[in-house]
Amino acid sequence: MRAYSGSFDSQEDEKLLQAAEKYQAECLLRFPSRQCLPTVIDINGKTVFVTRYVKPLNPPEELLQLYANNPQATSELVARYVALIPFLPDSVSFAGICDLWSTSDQFLDLLAGDEEEHAVLLCNYFLALGKKSWLLIGNAIPEGVTAYVLTWEQNQYVIWNPRSGCSYGQYDTFCPLQNVGCLISGDNVWFNIQQYDSPLRINFDVHKPKLWKPFFSRSLPFPGLSSVQPEALFYPRADEAAALELQGRLEKILKEKIMDWRPRHLTRWNRYCTSALRHFLPLLEENRGKDIEDDHQAELQKQLGDYRVSGFPIHVPFSEISPLIEAVYTTGVHNIDVPNIEFALAVYVHAYPKSVLSVWVYVASLVRNR
Incomplete structure:
Protein backbone atom coordinates (compact mmCIF):
# COMPACT_ATOMS: atom_id res chain seq x y z
CA MET A 1 0.00 0.00 0.00
CA ARG A 2 1.29 3.49 -0.77
CA ALA A 3 0.71 6.86 0.82
CA TYR A 4 2.17 10.33 1.05
CA SER A 5 5.06 10.75 3.41
CA GLY A 6 4.71 13.69 5.71
CA SER A 7 6.61 13.93 8.93
CA PHE A 8 5.97 10.63 10.65
CA ASP A 9 5.62 10.01 14.32
CA SER A 10 6.74 6.71 15.66
CA GLN A 11 5.88 3.67 17.71
CA GLU A 12 9.51 3.31 18.70
CA ASP A 13 11.70 5.11 21.20
CA GLU A 14 14.14 7.73 19.96
CA LYS A 15 17.28 5.74 20.81
CA LEU A 16 16.19 2.77 18.74
CA LEU A 17 15.27 4.99 15.80
CA GLN A 18 18.62 6.77 15.89
CA ALA A 19 20.37 3.40 16.00
CA ALA A 20 18.27 2.26 13.01
CA GLU A 21 19.17 5.35 11.00
CA LYS A 22 22.86 4.95 11.82
CA TYR A 23 22.75 1.24 10.90
CA GLN A 24 21.03 1.94 7.61
CA ALA A 25 23.48 4.72 6.74
CA GLU A 26 26.50 2.47 7.49
CA CYS A 27 25.08 -0.40 5.45
CA LEU A 28 24.21 1.73 2.43
CA LEU A 29 27.58 3.48 2.54
CA ARG A 30 29.24 0.10 1.96
CA PHE A 31 26.69 -1.30 -0.50
CA PRO A 32 24.52 1.51 -1.89
CA SER A 33 22.55 -0.75 -4.24
CA ARG A 34 21.44 -3.27 -1.59
CA GLN A 35 18.16 -3.06 0.29
CA CYS A 36 18.43 -2.34 4.01
CA LEU A 37 15.15 -2.14 5.92
CA PRO A 38 15.31 -1.85 9.73
CA THR A 39 12.11 0.22 10.00
CA VAL A 40 8.89 0.51 7.99
CA ILE A 41 5.79 2.72 8.10
CA ASP A 42 2.52 1.18 9.30
CA ILE A 43 -0.88 2.14 7.87
CA ASN A 44 -1.30 4.89 10.50
CA GLY A 45 1.88 6.52 9.22
CA LYS A 46 3.94 5.51 12.27
CA THR A 47 7.52 4.26 12.02
CA VAL A 48 7.71 0.66 13.27
CA PHE A 49 10.71 -1.60 13.74
CA VAL A 50 10.35 -4.24 10.99
CA THR A 51 10.88 -7.29 13.25
CA ARG A 52 7.48 -6.57 14.87
CA TYR A 53 5.78 -7.86 11.71
CA VAL A 54 7.36 -11.33 11.88
CA LYS A 55 5.55 -13.75 14.17
CA PRO A 56 4.01 -17.25 13.80
CA LEU A 57 0.37 -16.98 12.63
CA ASN A 58 -2.07 -19.82 12.01
CA PRO A 59 -2.99 -20.67 8.39
CA PRO A 60 -6.65 -21.69 7.77
CA GLU A 61 -7.41 -25.02 9.45
CA GLU A 62 -9.03 -26.36 6.24
CA LEU A 63 -5.68 -26.10 4.45
CA LEU A 64 -3.84 -27.93 7.23
CA GLN A 65 -6.28 -30.85 7.19
CA LEU A 66 -6.06 -31.47 3.47
CA TYR A 67 -2.60 -33.09 3.49
CA ALA A 68 -2.32 -33.76 7.21
CA ASN A 69 0.58 -36.21 6.83
CA ASN A 70 2.47 -34.42 4.07
CA PRO A 71 4.32 -31.30 5.31
CA GLN A 72 5.69 -30.53 1.84
CA ALA A 73 2.24 -30.55 0.22
CA THR A 74 0.91 -28.43 3.09
CA SER A 75 3.67 -25.84 2.59
CA GLU A 76 2.90 -25.66 -1.13
CA LEU A 77 -0.82 -25.29 -0.48
CA VAL A 78 -0.26 -22.53 2.09
CA ALA A 79 2.03 -20.72 -0.39
CA ARG A 80 -0.64 -21.07 -3.05
CA TYR A 81 -3.27 -19.62 -0.71
CA VAL A 82 -1.09 -16.55 -0.10
CA ALA A 83 -0.43 -16.14 -3.85
CA LEU A 84 -4.21 -16.18 -4.50
CA ILE A 85 -4.73 -13.03 -2.43
CA PRO A 86 -4.96 -10.26 -5.06
CA PHE A 87 -2.04 -7.93 -5.63
CA LEU A 88 -2.61 -4.24 -5.37
CA PRO A 89 -0.07 -2.90 -7.82
CA ASP A 90 1.84 -0.01 -6.29
CA SER A 91 0.44 3.21 -7.63
CA VAL A 92 2.77 4.90 -10.07
CA SER A 93 5.58 6.01 -7.81
CA PHE A 94 6.44 9.65 -7.56
CA ALA A 95 8.45 11.74 -5.13
CA GLY A 96 7.36 11.75 -1.52
CA ILE A 97 5.69 8.38 -1.60
CA CYS A 98 6.60 5.55 0.67
CA ASP A 99 5.49 2.00 1.34
CA LEU A 100 2.93 1.39 4.05
CA TRP A 101 2.89 -2.02 5.72
CA SER A 102 -0.39 -3.47 6.89
CA THR A 103 -0.50 -6.28 9.45
CA SER A 104 -1.56 -9.76 8.34
CA ASP A 105 -5.12 -9.39 9.66
CA GLN A 106 -5.52 -5.99 7.95
CA PHE A 107 -4.17 -7.54 4.74
CA LEU A 108 -6.65 -10.46 4.91
CA ASP A 109 -9.54 -8.09 5.63
CA LEU A 110 -8.64 -5.91 2.64
CA LEU A 111 -7.85 -8.96 0.49
CA ALA A 112 -5.27 -6.91 -1.38
CA GLY A 113 -1.68 -5.91 -0.82
CA ASP A 114 1.74 -5.74 -2.42
CA GLU A 115 4.79 -8.02 -2.20
CA GLU A 116 5.65 -7.16 1.42
CA GLU A 117 2.22 -8.08 2.76
CA HIS A 118 2.26 -11.36 0.87
CA ALA A 119 5.79 -12.20 2.03
CA VAL A 120 5.09 -11.33 5.68
CA LEU A 121 1.95 -13.52 5.73
CA LEU A 122 3.77 -16.45 4.08
CA CYS A 123 6.74 -16.13 6.45
CA ASN A 124 4.40 -16.05 9.47
CA TYR A 125 2.48 -19.10 8.21
CA PHE A 126 5.74 -21.02 7.75
CA LEU A 127 6.86 -20.09 11.28
CA ALA A 128 3.53 -21.46 12.57
CA LEU A 129 4.20 -24.70 10.62
CA GLY A 130 7.50 -24.97 12.50
CA LYS A 131 9.81 -23.98 9.63
CA LYS A 132 12.90 -21.84 10.13
CA SER A 133 11.88 -18.80 8.06
CA TRP A 134 13.08 -15.29 7.31
CA LEU A 135 11.68 -12.37 5.39
CA LEU A 136 14.09 -11.61 2.55
CA ILE A 137 14.34 -8.14 1.00
CA GLY A 138 16.07 -7.93 -2.38
CA ASN A 139 15.52 -7.48 -6.10
CA ALA A 140 13.77 -9.85 -8.48
CA ILE A 141 12.68 -9.95 -12.10
CA PRO A 142 10.24 -8.46 -13.04
CA GLU A 143 9.19 -6.76 -9.76
CA GLY A 144 12.42 -4.90 -8.90
CA VAL A 145 12.69 -4.26 -5.15
CA THR A 146 10.65 -6.97 -3.51
CA ALA A 147 10.12 -9.25 -0.53
CA TYR A 148 10.56 -13.05 -0.67
CA VAL A 149 10.68 -15.71 2.04
CA LEU A 150 13.71 -17.83 2.86
CA THR A 151 13.35 -21.17 4.68
CA TRP A 152 15.84 -23.75 5.88
CA GLU A 153 14.48 -27.27 5.31
CA GLN A 154 15.92 -30.70 4.62
CA ASN A 155 19.43 -29.27 4.96
CA GLN A 156 19.06 -26.66 2.28
CA TYR A 157 17.89 -23.10 1.88
CA VAL A 158 14.68 -22.66 -0.10
CA ILE A 159 13.56 -19.36 -1.63
CA TRP A 160 9.80 -18.74 -1.93
CA ASN A 161 8.18 -16.22 -4.26
CA PRO A 162 5.00 -15.14 -2.43
CA ARG A 163 3.57 -13.68 -5.61
CA SER A 164 3.49 -16.99 -7.49
CA GLY A 165 3.61 -19.47 -4.61
CA CYS A 166 6.63 -21.14 -6.28
CA SER A 167 9.73 -22.27 -4.39
CA TYR A 168 13.32 -22.62 -5.58
CA GLY A 169 16.42 -24.28 -4.17
CA GLN A 170 19.23 -21.81 -3.45
CA TYR A 171 21.15 -22.89 -6.56
CA ASP A 172 18.18 -22.96 -8.91
CA THR A 173 19.05 -20.73 -11.87
CA PHE A 174 15.35 -20.26 -12.69
CA CYS A 175 14.75 -18.38 -9.44
CA PRO A 176 13.55 -14.84 -10.29
CA LEU A 177 15.32 -13.42 -7.21
CA GLN A 178 18.45 -11.63 -8.45
CA ASN A 179 20.03 -10.33 -5.28
CA VAL A 180 19.68 -10.27 -1.52
CA GLY A 181 19.96 -7.15 0.63
CA CYS A 182 18.79 -8.19 4.08
CA LEU A 183 17.07 -10.91 6.10
CA ILE A 184 14.53 -10.24 8.85
CA SER A 185 13.30 -12.47 11.67
CA GLY A 186 11.08 -11.77 14.68
CA ASP A 187 14.09 -10.61 16.68
CA ASN A 188 16.73 -9.23 14.31
CA VAL A 189 17.67 -7.74 10.95
CA TRP A 190 20.81 -8.85 9.11
CA PHE A 191 22.35 -6.87 6.25
CA ASN A 192 24.32 -8.78 3.61
CA ILE A 193 27.96 -7.58 3.73
CA GLN A 194 29.35 -10.34 1.52
CA GLN A 195 31.16 -9.54 -1.70
CA TYR A 196 28.28 -11.03 -3.69
CA ASP A 197 24.55 -10.62 -3.41
CA SER A 198 23.23 -13.19 -5.91
CA PRO A 199 21.45 -16.05 -4.08
CA LEU A 200 23.62 -18.55 -5.98
CA ARG A 201 26.83 -17.11 -4.57
CA ILE A 202 26.07 -16.11 -1.00
CA ASN A 203 26.20 -17.89 2.31
CA PHE A 204 22.87 -17.53 4.12
CA ASP A 205 24.25 -18.34 7.59
CA VAL A 206 23.31 -15.21 9.55
CA HIS A 207 25.45 -16.32 12.51
CA LYS A 208 28.58 -15.29 10.61
CA PRO A 209 29.23 -11.62 11.49
CA LYS A 210 31.78 -11.31 8.68
CA LEU A 211 29.00 -12.08 6.19
CA TRP A 212 25.91 -10.56 7.82
CA LYS A 213 25.79 -7.34 9.86
CA PRO A 214 23.16 -7.79 12.60
CA PHE A 215 21.19 -4.84 13.92
CA PHE A 216 20.83 -6.21 17.45
CA SER A 217 24.09 -7.49 18.92
CA ARG A 218 25.99 -7.58 22.21
CA SER A 219 26.40 -3.82 22.12
CA LEU A 220 22.69 -3.29 21.37
CA PRO A 221 20.74 -6.30 22.67
CA PHE A 222 17.23 -7.07 21.39
CA PRO A 223 14.85 -5.23 23.74
CA GLY A 224 12.02 -7.76 23.25
CA LEU A 225 9.82 -5.67 20.95
CA SER A 226 6.19 -6.78 21.00
CA SER A 227 4.57 -7.82 17.72
CA VAL A 228 2.14 -5.59 15.81
CA GLN A 229 0.44 -8.78 14.58
CA PRO A 230 -2.75 -10.16 16.17
CA GLU A 231 -2.69 -13.12 18.56
CA ALA A 232 -4.33 -15.31 15.93
CA LEU A 233 -6.10 -15.04 12.58
CA PHE A 234 -9.77 -15.92 12.12
CA TYR A 235 -11.16 -17.30 8.88
CA PRO A 236 -14.79 -17.53 7.81
CA ARG A 237 -15.19 -20.89 6.04
CA ALA A 238 -15.07 -21.12 2.26
CA ASP A 239 -18.42 -20.16 0.77
Whole structure:
Protein backbone atom coordinates (compact mmCIF):
# COMPACT_ATOMS: atom_id res chain seq x y z
CA MET A 1 0.00 0.00 0.00
CA ARG A 2 1.29 3.49 -0.77
CA ALA A 3 0.71 6.86 0.82
CA TYR A 4 2.17 10.33 1.05
CA SER A 5 5.06 10.75 3.41
CA GLY A 6 4.71 13.69 5.71
CA SER A 7 6.61 13.93 8.93
CA PHE A 8 5.97 10.63 10.65
CA ASP A 9 5.62 10.01 14.32
CA SER A 10 6.74 6.71 15.66
CA GLN A 11 5.88 3.67 17.71
CA GLU A 12 9.51 3.31 18.70
CA ASP A 13 11.70 5.11 21.20
CA GLU A 14 14.14 7.73 19.96
CA LYS A 15 17.28 5.74 20.81
CA LEU A 16 16.19 2.77 18.74
CA LEU A 17 15.27 4.99 15.80
CA GLN A 18 18.62 6.77 15.89
CA ALA A 19 20.37 3.40 16.00
CA ALA A 20 18.27 2.26 13.01
CA GLU A 21 19.17 5.35 11.00
CA LYS A 22 22.86 4.95 11.82
CA TYR A 23 22.75 1.24 10.90
CA GLN A 24 21.03 1.94 7.61
CA ALA A 25 23.48 4.72 6.74
CA GLU A 26 26.50 2.47 7.49
CA CYS A 27 25.08 -0.40 5.45
CA LEU A 28 24.21 1.73 2.43
CA LEU A 29 27.58 3.48 2.54
CA ARG A 30 29.24 0.10 1.96
CA PHE A 31 26.69 -1.30 -0.50
CA PRO A 32 24.52 1.51 -1.89
CA SER A 33 22.55 -0.75 -4.24
CA ARG A 34 21.44 -3.27 -1.59
CA GLN A 35 18.16 -3.06 0.29
CA CYS A 36 18.43 -2.34 4.01
CA LEU A 37 15.15 -2.14 5.92
CA PRO A 38 15.31 -1.85 9.73
CA THR A 39 12.11 0.22 10.00
CA VAL A 40 8.89 0.51 7.99
CA ILE A 41 5.79 2.72 8.10
CA ASP A 42 2.52 1.18 9.30
CA ILE A 43 -0.88 2.14 7.87
CA ASN A 44 -1.30 4.89 10.50
CA GLY A 45 1.88 6.52 9.22
CA LYS A 46 3.94 5.51 12.27
CA THR A 47 7.52 4.26 12.02
CA VAL A 48 7.71 0.66 13.27
CA PHE A 49 10.71 -1.60 13.74
CA VAL A 50 10.35 -4.24 10.99
CA THR A 51 10.88 -7.29 13.25
CA ARG A 52 7.48 -6.57 14.87
CA TYR A 53 5.78 -7.86 11.71
CA VAL A 54 7.36 -11.33 11.88
CA LYS A 55 5.55 -13.75 14.17
CA PRO A 56 4.01 -17.25 13.80
CA LEU A 57 0.37 -16.98 12.63
CA ASN A 58 -2.07 -19.82 12.01
CA PRO A 59 -2.99 -20.67 8.39
CA PRO A 60 -6.65 -21.69 7.77
CA GLU A 61 -7.41 -25.02 9.45
CA GLU A 62 -9.03 -26.36 6.24
CA LEU A 63 -5.68 -26.10 4.45
CA LEU A 64 -3.84 -27.93 7.23
CA GLN A 65 -6.28 -30.85 7.19
CA LEU A 66 -6.06 -31.47 3.47
CA TYR A 67 -2.60 -33.09 3.49
CA ALA A 68 -2.32 -33.76 7.21
CA ASN A 69 0.58 -36.21 6.83
CA ASN A 70 2.47 -34.42 4.07
CA PRO A 71 4.32 -31.30 5.31
CA GLN A 72 5.69 -30.53 1.84
CA ALA A 73 2.24 -30.55 0.22
CA THR A 74 0.91 -28.43 3.09
CA SER A 75 3.67 -25.84 2.59
CA GLU A 76 2.90 -25.66 -1.13
CA LEU A 77 -0.82 -25.29 -0.48
CA VAL A 78 -0.26 -22.53 2.09
CA ALA A 79 2.03 -20.72 -0.39
CA ARG A 80 -0.64 -21.07 -3.05
CA TYR A 81 -3.27 -19.62 -0.71
CA VAL A 82 -1.09 -16.55 -0.10
CA ALA A 83 -0.43 -16.14 -3.85
CA LEU A 84 -4.21 -16.18 -4.50
CA ILE A 85 -4.73 -13.03 -2.43
CA PRO A 86 -4.96 -10.26 -5.06
CA PHE A 87 -2.04 -7.93 -5.63
CA LEU A 88 -2.61 -4.24 -5.37
CA PRO A 89 -0.07 -2.90 -7.82
CA ASP A 90 1.84 -0.01 -6.29
CA SER A 91 0.44 3.21 -7.63
CA VAL A 92 2.77 4.90 -10.07
CA SER A 93 5.58 6.01 -7.81
CA PHE A 94 6.44 9.65 -7.56
CA ALA A 95 8.45 11.74 -5.13
CA GLY A 96 7.36 11.75 -1.52
CA ILE A 97 5.69 8.38 -1.60
CA CYS A 98 6.60 5.55 0.67
CA ASP A 99 5.49 2.00 1.34
CA LEU A 100 2.93 1.39 4.05
CA TRP A 101 2.89 -2.02 5.72
CA SER A 102 -0.39 -3.47 6.89
CA THR A 103 -0.50 -6.28 9.45
CA SER A 104 -1.56 -9.76 8.34
CA ASP A 105 -5.12 -9.39 9.66
CA GLN A 106 -5.52 -5.99 7.95
CA PHE A 107 -4.17 -7.54 4.74
CA LEU A 108 -6.65 -10.46 4.91
CA ASP A 109 -9.54 -8.09 5.63
CA LEU A 110 -8.64 -5.91 2.64
CA LEU A 111 -7.85 -8.96 0.49
CA ALA A 112 -5.27 -6.91 -1.38
CA GLY A 113 -1.68 -5.91 -0.82
CA ASP A 114 1.74 -5.74 -2.42
CA GLU A 115 4.79 -8.02 -2.20
CA GLU A 116 5.65 -7.16 1.42
CA GLU A 117 2.22 -8.08 2.76
CA HIS A 118 2.26 -11.36 0.87
CA ALA A 119 5.79 -12.20 2.03
CA VAL A 120 5.09 -11.33 5.68
CA LEU A 121 1.95 -13.52 5.73
CA LEU A 122 3.77 -16.45 4.08
CA CYS A 123 6.74 -16.13 6.45
CA ASN A 124 4.40 -16.05 9.47
CA TYR A 125 2.48 -19.10 8.21
CA PHE A 126 5.74 -21.02 7.75
CA LEU A 127 6.86 -20.09 11.28
CA ALA A 128 3.53 -21.46 12.57
CA LEU A 129 4.20 -24.70 10.62
CA GLY A 130 7.50 -24.97 12.50
CA LYS A 131 9.81 -23.98 9.63
CA LYS A 132 12.90 -21.84 10.13
CA SER A 133 11.88 -18.80 8.06
CA TRP A 134 13.08 -15.29 7.31
CA LEU A 135 11.68 -12.37 5.39
CA LEU A 136 14.09 -11.61 2.55
CA ILE A 137 14.34 -8.14 1.00
CA GLY A 138 16.07 -7.93 -2.38
CA ASN A 139 15.52 -7.48 -6.10
CA ALA A 140 13.77 -9.85 -8.48
CA ILE A 141 12.68 -9.95 -12.10
CA PRO A 142 10.24 -8.46 -13.04
CA GLU A 143 9.19 -6.76 -9.76
CA GLY A 144 12.42 -4.90 -8.90
CA VAL A 145 12.69 -4.26 -5.15
CA THR A 146 10.65 -6.97 -3.51
CA ALA A 147 10.12 -9.25 -0.53
CA TYR A 148 10.56 -13.05 -0.67
CA VAL A 149 10.68 -15.71 2.04
CA LEU A 150 13.71 -17.83 2.86
CA THR A 151 13.35 -21.17 4.68
CA TRP A 152 15.84 -23.75 5.88
CA GLU A 153 14.48 -27.27 5.31
CA GLN A 154 15.92 -30.70 4.62
CA ASN A 155 19.43 -29.27 4.96
CA GLN A 156 19.06 -26.66 2.28
CA TYR A 157 17.89 -23.10 1.88
CA VAL A 158 14.68 -22.66 -0.10
CA ILE A 159 13.56 -19.36 -1.63
CA TRP A 160 9.80 -18.74 -1.93
CA ASN A 161 8.18 -16.22 -4.26
CA PRO A 162 5.00 -15.14 -2.43
CA ARG A 163 3.57 -13.68 -5.61
CA SER A 164 3.49 -16.99 -7.49
CA GLY A 165 3.61 -19.47 -4.61
CA CYS A 166 6.63 -21.14 -6.28
CA SER A 167 9.73 -22.27 -4.39
CA TYR A 168 13.32 -22.62 -5.58
CA GLY A 169 16.42 -24.28 -4.17
CA GLN A 170 19.23 -21.81 -3.45
CA TYR A 171 21.15 -22.89 -6.56
CA ASP A 172 18.18 -22.96 -8.91
CA THR A 173 19.05 -20.73 -11.87
CA PHE A 174 15.35 -20.26 -12.69
CA CYS A 175 14.75 -18.38 -9.44
CA PRO A 176 13.55 -14.84 -10.29
CA LEU A 177 15.32 -13.42 -7.21
CA GLN A 178 18.45 -11.63 -8.45
CA ASN A 179 20.03 -10.33 -5.28
CA VAL A 180 19.68 -10.27 -1.52
CA GLY A 181 19.96 -7.15 0.63
CA CYS A 182 18.79 -8.19 4.08
CA LEU A 183 17.07 -10.91 6.10
CA ILE A 184 14.53 -10.24 8.85
CA SER A 185 13.30 -12.47 11.67
CA GLY A 186 11.08 -11.77 14.68
CA ASP A 187 14.09 -10.61 16.68
CA ASN A 188 16.73 -9.23 14.31
CA VAL A 189 17.67 -7.74 10.95
CA TRP A 190 20.81 -8.85 9.11
CA PHE A 191 22.35 -6.87 6.25
CA ASN A 192 24.32 -8.78 3.61
CA ILE A 193 27.96 -7.58 3.73
CA GLN A 194 29.35 -10.34 1.52
CA GLN A 195 31.16 -9.54 -1.70
CA TYR A 196 28.28 -11.03 -3.69
CA ASP A 197 24.55 -10.62 -3.41
CA SER A 198 23.23 -13.19 -5.91
CA PRO A 199 21.45 -16.05 -4.08
CA LEU A 200 23.62 -18.55 -5.98
CA ARG A 201 26.83 -17.11 -4.57
CA ILE A 202 26.07 -16.11 -1.00
CA ASN A 203 26.20 -17.89 2.31
CA PHE A 204 22.87 -17.53 4.12
CA ASP A 205 24.25 -18.34 7.59
CA VAL A 206 23.31 -15.21 9.55
CA HIS A 207 25.45 -16.32 12.51
CA LYS A 208 28.58 -15.29 10.61
CA PRO A 209 29.23 -11.62 11.49
CA LYS A 210 31.78 -11.31 8.68
CA LEU A 211 29.00 -12.08 6.19
CA TRP A 212 25.91 -10.56 7.82
CA LYS A 213 25.79 -7.34 9.86
CA PRO A 214 23.16 -7.79 12.60
CA PHE A 215 21.19 -4.84 13.92
CA PHE A 216 20.83 -6.21 17.45
CA SER A 217 24.09 -7.49 18.92
CA ARG A 218 25.99 -7.58 22.21
CA SER A 219 26.40 -3.82 22.12
CA LEU A 220 22.69 -3.29 21.37
CA PRO A 221 20.74 -6.30 22.67
CA PHE A 222 17.23 -7.07 21.39
CA PRO A 223 14.85 -5.23 23.74
CA GLY A 224 12.02 -7.76 23.25
CA LEU A 225 9.82 -5.67 20.95
CA SER A 226 6.19 -6.78 21.00
CA SER A 227 4.57 -7.82 17.72
CA VAL A 228 2.14 -5.59 15.81
CA GLN A 229 0.44 -8.78 14.58
CA PRO A 230 -2.75 -10.16 16.17
CA GLU A 231 -2.69 -13.12 18.56
CA ALA A 232 -4.33 -15.31 15.93
CA LEU A 233 -6.10 -15.04 12.58
CA PHE A 234 -9.77 -15.92 12.12
CA TYR A 235 -11.16 -17.30 8.88
CA PRO A 236 -14.79 -17.53 7.81
CA ARG A 237 -15.19 -20.89 6.04
CA ALA A 238 -15.07 -21.12 2.26
CA ASP A 239 -18.42 -20.16 0.77
CA GLU A 240 -19.12 -22.86 -1.85
CA ALA A 241 -22.57 -21.53 -2.76
CA ALA A 242 -21.29 -18.03 -3.52
CA ALA A 243 -18.45 -19.53 -5.59
CA LEU A 244 -20.93 -21.54 -7.65
CA GLU A 245 -23.07 -18.49 -8.26
CA LEU A 246 -20.05 -16.41 -9.30
CA GLN A 247 -18.94 -19.24 -11.60
CA GLY A 248 -22.26 -19.16 -13.47
CA ARG A 249 -22.20 -15.40 -13.70
CA LEU A 250 -18.62 -15.28 -15.05
CA GLU A 251 -19.35 -17.96 -17.64
CA LYS A 252 -22.38 -16.04 -18.90
CA ILE A 253 -20.52 -12.71 -19.09
CA LEU A 254 -17.47 -14.19 -20.86
CA LYS A 255 -19.62 -16.02 -23.43
CA GLU A 256 -21.51 -12.82 -24.16
CA LYS A 257 -18.20 -10.96 -24.56
CA ILE A 258 -16.89 -13.47 -27.09
CA MET A 259 -20.12 -13.10 -29.09
CA ASP A 260 -19.82 -9.28 -28.90
CA TRP A 261 -16.24 -9.49 -30.21
CA ARG A 262 -17.46 -11.42 -33.29
CA PRO A 263 -20.25 -9.09 -34.46
CA ARG A 264 -20.21 -10.32 -38.06
CA HIS A 265 -20.17 -14.03 -37.28
CA LEU A 266 -22.49 -16.52 -35.73
CA THR A 267 -20.86 -17.96 -32.57
CA ARG A 268 -21.71 -21.66 -32.09
CA TRP A 269 -21.09 -23.20 -28.65
CA ASN A 270 -20.12 -26.84 -28.43
CA ARG A 271 -21.98 -28.14 -25.37
CA TYR A 272 -20.19 -31.46 -25.29
CA CYS A 273 -16.74 -29.88 -25.20
CA THR A 274 -17.88 -27.34 -22.60
CA SER A 275 -18.99 -30.11 -20.28
CA ALA A 276 -15.69 -31.98 -20.79
CA LEU A 277 -13.83 -28.79 -19.82
CA ARG A 278 -16.03 -28.31 -16.75
CA HIS A 279 -14.92 -31.71 -15.46
CA PHE A 280 -11.31 -30.92 -16.12
CA LEU A 281 -10.90 -27.53 -14.40
CA PRO A 282 -11.35 -28.75 -10.79
CA LEU A 283 -8.51 -31.23 -11.44
CA LEU A 284 -6.26 -28.35 -12.43
CA GLU A 285 -7.04 -26.59 -9.16
CA GLU A 286 -6.44 -29.76 -7.19
CA ASN A 287 -3.05 -30.28 -8.85
CA ARG A 288 -2.28 -26.56 -8.77
CA GLY A 289 -2.01 -26.60 -12.55
CA LYS A 290 0.88 -29.05 -12.54
CA ASP A 291 1.61 -31.92 -14.91
CA ILE A 292 -1.90 -32.70 -15.97
CA GLU A 293 -2.23 -30.42 -18.93
CA ASP A 294 -0.77 -32.81 -21.53
CA ASP A 295 -2.70 -35.86 -20.34
CA HIS A 296 -5.83 -33.81 -20.51
CA GLN A 297 -5.20 -32.51 -24.01
CA ALA A 298 -4.84 -36.10 -25.19
CA GLU A 299 -7.97 -37.18 -23.32
CA LEU A 300 -10.01 -34.30 -24.75
CA GLN A 301 -8.75 -35.02 -28.25
CA LYS A 302 -9.85 -38.64 -27.84
CA GLN A 303 -13.34 -37.65 -26.66
CA LEU A 304 -13.76 -35.14 -29.46
CA GLY A 305 -12.26 -37.33 -32.14
CA ASP A 306 -13.99 -35.61 -35.07
CA TYR A 307 -12.73 -32.17 -34.02
CA ARG A 308 -9.41 -30.40 -33.93
CA VAL A 309 -9.40 -28.60 -30.58
CA SER A 310 -7.15 -25.73 -29.61
CA GLY A 311 -7.32 -23.81 -26.38
CA PHE A 312 -5.82 -23.49 -22.95
CA PRO A 313 -6.68 -22.67 -19.33
CA ILE A 314 -6.28 -19.22 -17.77
CA HIS A 315 -5.81 -18.97 -14.02
CA VAL A 316 -6.20 -15.84 -11.88
CA PRO A 317 -6.71 -14.89 -8.25
CA PHE A 318 -10.11 -13.22 -8.28
CA SER A 319 -10.74 -9.62 -7.30
CA GLU A 320 -12.83 -8.21 -10.15
CA ILE A 321 -14.01 -9.28 -13.55
CA SER A 322 -12.19 -6.85 -15.87
CA PRO A 323 -8.74 -8.58 -15.75
CA LEU A 324 -10.52 -11.84 -16.59
CA ILE A 325 -12.27 -10.35 -19.63
CA GLU A 326 -8.92 -8.88 -20.66
CA ALA A 327 -7.22 -12.29 -20.32
CA VAL A 328 -9.83 -14.03 -22.48
CA TYR A 329 -9.61 -11.22 -25.05
CA THR A 330 -5.81 -11.56 -25.30
CA THR A 331 -6.13 -15.24 -26.21
CA GLY A 332 -7.46 -13.95 -29.54
CA VAL A 333 -9.80 -16.96 -29.79
CA HIS A 334 -12.60 -14.71 -31.03
CA ASN A 335 -10.50 -13.68 -34.06
CA ILE A 336 -10.39 -17.17 -35.52
CA ASP A 337 -12.38 -16.98 -38.71
CA VAL A 338 -12.75 -20.46 -40.16
CA PRO A 339 -15.94 -21.84 -41.69
CA ASN A 340 -17.96 -23.99 -39.26
CA ILE A 341 -15.85 -23.10 -36.24
CA GLU A 342 -17.34 -23.85 -32.81
CA PHE A 343 -16.35 -22.61 -29.37
CA ALA A 344 -16.31 -23.88 -25.82
CA LEU A 345 -15.84 -21.94 -22.61
CA ALA A 346 -15.97 -23.19 -19.03
CA VAL A 347 -15.31 -21.44 -15.72
CA TYR A 348 -14.44 -22.96 -12.36
CA VAL A 349 -14.32 -20.94 -9.14
CA HIS A 350 -12.72 -22.58 -6.12
CA ALA A 351 -13.46 -20.93 -2.78
CA TYR A 352 -10.90 -20.85 0.02
CA PRO A 353 -11.46 -19.56 3.57
CA LYS A 354 -11.76 -15.78 4.07
CA SER A 355 -13.26 -15.23 0.57
CA VAL A 356 -10.03 -16.00 -1.26
CA LEU A 357 -11.04 -17.24 -4.73
CA SER A 358 -9.15 -19.15 -7.39
CA VAL A 359 -10.65 -18.75 -10.86
CA TRP A 360 -10.00 -20.95 -13.90
CA VAL A 361 -11.29 -20.23 -17.37
CA TYR A 362 -10.81 -22.67 -20.24
CA VAL A 363 -11.51 -21.26 -23.64
CA ALA A 364 -11.24 -23.40 -26.79
CA SER A 365 -12.07 -23.39 -30.48
CA LEU A 366 -13.10 -26.54 -32.38
CA VAL A 367 -12.97 -27.26 -36.08
CA ARG A 368 -14.58 -30.44 -37.43
CA ASN A 369 -12.08 -32.62 -39.26
CA ARG A 370 -12.99 -33.09 -42.87
